[in-house]
Amino acid sequence: MTLAFVALGLDHRHIYGMTENMLAQGARCLGYWTEGAPQPLDGYVRRNPDLRRFDTLDAALSAGADLALVSCVPADRAALAIKAMQTGHDVMTDKPGCTTMDQLAAIRACVAETGRIWSINFSERFEVPCVTLADALVQEGAIGRVVHTTGLGPHRLNRATRPEWFFQRERYGGVLADIASHQIDQFLHFTGSDDAQVTLAHVANHANPDDPGLQDFGEIALRSAHASGYIRVDWYTPDALPNWGDGRLTLLGTDGYIELRKYVDVAGRDGTDHLVLVNGARCETIDARDAGLPYFARLAHDIAHRTETAMTQAHCFKVMELALQAQAMAEGRRA
Incomplete structure (x- = not known):
């Protein structure tokens, strides 16, 4: 069965690569939703002129996709990812996947409850x-x-x-x-x-x-x-x-x-x-330009087979935990 995905939030240009690389794996994009007219929107439409823009987030989440790509404003990514997971979607989110420890705790709880995949596309x-x-x-x-x-x-x-x-x-x-x-x-x-x-x-x-x-x-x-x-x-x-x-x-x-x-x-x-x-x-x-980008194929495999070949969930959580700890330390506060 062909993997289907939706793009949620076009506030960062990383959504271009996230979409392009999933399409390259043969996945099908059902459309996108974003609030207003963020700066990357025009470039996204030029790259994907035939994609549907959903009028509401609920419409996008009820379109029948397996995967949600999330690239909204960083502080809003956790809430959007959680809503996507609660409606049956696995998630590939732009970095940072969240901006506070409370958000990370809520994501951990949602993953445990729903069994969905929360994966951060560390594009570097x-x-x-x-x-x-x-x-x-x-x-x-x-x-x-x-x-x-x-x-x-x-x-x-x-x-x-x-x-x-x-x-x-x-x-x-x-x-x-x-x-x-x-x-x-x-x-x-x-x-x-x-x-x-x-x-x-x-x-x-x-x-x-x-x-x-x-x-x-x-x-x-x-x-x-x-x-x-x-x-x-x-x-x-x-x-x-x-x-x-x-x-x-x-x-x-x-x-x-x-x-x-x-x-x-x-x-x-x-x-x-x-x-x-x-x-x-x-x-x-x-x-090394021809060495390939295996993350996207591996994530598609993980979605289909409930495996962890692209990145373990524990690793994804740990990266954000350490990043938020470092941010708190640098600002002289407790994480």
């Missing part, structure tokens, strides 16, 4: 082919056991296109809960850690004093039972860079290391998805 892992190749190399033992990760997530501010909620701390959730959830996901995944301790968390607004709700810089240090990691995120991408950010990930193993230059190589190589591998026998840069 799931929509980046070089990460797929890095995962395969790590599984093969190419760099030994991963004992440290360094995750860098710079972003371009693009002030003119940002909605009001982007500058409101309570609406977007804070820079660590938002952007750094990507790097926390990668740390846990590549080090094989089920849990971790946040040993350092810091946020700041260094360059945008007229927007006091914006955190334009953040950093985290993590430590698990057998690995550690460092994360830096910011909104400082310079105009001369040809894309939105020079995102990088370095995996340090006991027998070598891998560096991912995900979106651009400032050393001059064209394109995206540059993987640097250095170990006892190899020292090379690999073009």
